[in-house]
Amino acid sequence: MPMIRWAVEDGRLATIPEDITQSDVTAWGVAALVCTGLAVLGANLTTLLPSSALLALHSPRNDAVSIVQIRQQVAELRAATAELRRQNDTLTTRFSLQEQSGGEAARRLGALEVALPVIMESRPTVAPIDRTVTTASITGTPSQQFEADGGTVVVRQSPLEQPIPAPIQLASASGAQVGYAVAVGSSFSPGQAAMQWRNLEVQLGSLTVDLTPLLSNATDSNQQRIVLGPIAKLSDARDLCAKLEQREIACSPASYAGVSMAR
Known part of the structure; x- marks a missing residue:
């Protein structure tokens, strides 16, 4: 490829040719082909390498450890978030159950508030006491013996002494009742x-x-x-x-x- 150098000498434009050999052209062509091949090879290799390797290649030496730590921390945060979400679901379920039980307790309390005055009004002023109910669980079972250190323990069951009921008030001779x-x-x-x-x-x-x-x-x-x-x-x-x-x-x-x- 001829190269032309222009020079002005004595007010005239002159061309000065340079001698270029075939070996020079061959050397520059080989160099261009090598550079092109390296460029194509580098472009293809970047697609084959993983992203972590590319980040490690492009990051400085001091930042390589911090990126690994950040990734580990992100993974720990994800695990902690999942655990918090699970605990939140559990607490929500417990809160719903407590609301249901609280509503049931309030409903029963309201029913008692309505029923108790009616029961108190309908209750007789002097209610008789059923003495048989107080000792219904005590029957004529024989005494029981248990072996203990130094002898035998005998257990007997007997009903409590009941107080004598008050005497019944009778009507007076005139026919008018007393009380x-x-x-x-x-x-x-x-x-x-x-x-x-x-x-x-x-x-x-x-x-x-x-x-x-x-x-x-x-x-x-x-x-x-x-x-x-x-x-x-x-x-x-x-x-x-x-x-x-x-x-x-x-x-x-x-x-x-x-x-x-x-x-």
């Missing part, structure tokens, strides 16, 4: 007992189930009042009056005496 009672409602004139009792039955409800009404004379001889009984204790009569006063019904403890009336 405690509550005087309910206001005083009224003779002949109005049936109407007064119907009004009191509506107001008292189930509180009068186990009580019997009697007609007694009020402080004024011309007035009468209804008493309900019999009640065993004066404290029970006061408790019943407290319940009736909450319903705005006049009530006071009294003795259970008077004339029987039809309910």
